[in-house]
Amino acid sequence: MPLYDYYCPANDQTVQVTHKMSQDVNTWGDVCALSGQPLGDTPGDSPVEKVHLAANLIRRKAMGSDSAGGSAYGAMTTTKHYHTTKNFD
Secondary structure, eight states, X not given: OXXXXXXXXXXXXXXXXXXXXXOOOOBHHXXXXXXXXXXXXXXXXXXXXXXXXXXXXXXXXXXXXXTTSOOTTSTTOSHHHHHHHSOOO
C-alpha cells in the first residue's frame, strides 16, 4: 500500500500513514486511526492536508517510455520493437 504524509495545521504535526489509494483521509482522527497514535489535545475533526513530496512523484521516464520510444522496463519491449518487426505496407 502507498505511504502518505499528512499535515495538521491545528497542531503543526506531520504524520506518515499507509492506506489504500481509494481511501479518503480528511481529518486528524482519520490520521490517528491509521497511524495508531492518540488524538492528544487536537480535536478528531480537525482537517489535515496531504503533503506532496518530490520523492512521492513518479517521473514520466519511470512509467515506461523515453524520448527515443524505448522502455524503462528493458530494451525493445514497447511499440518500438513492434513497429520494427511488423510490416505495415
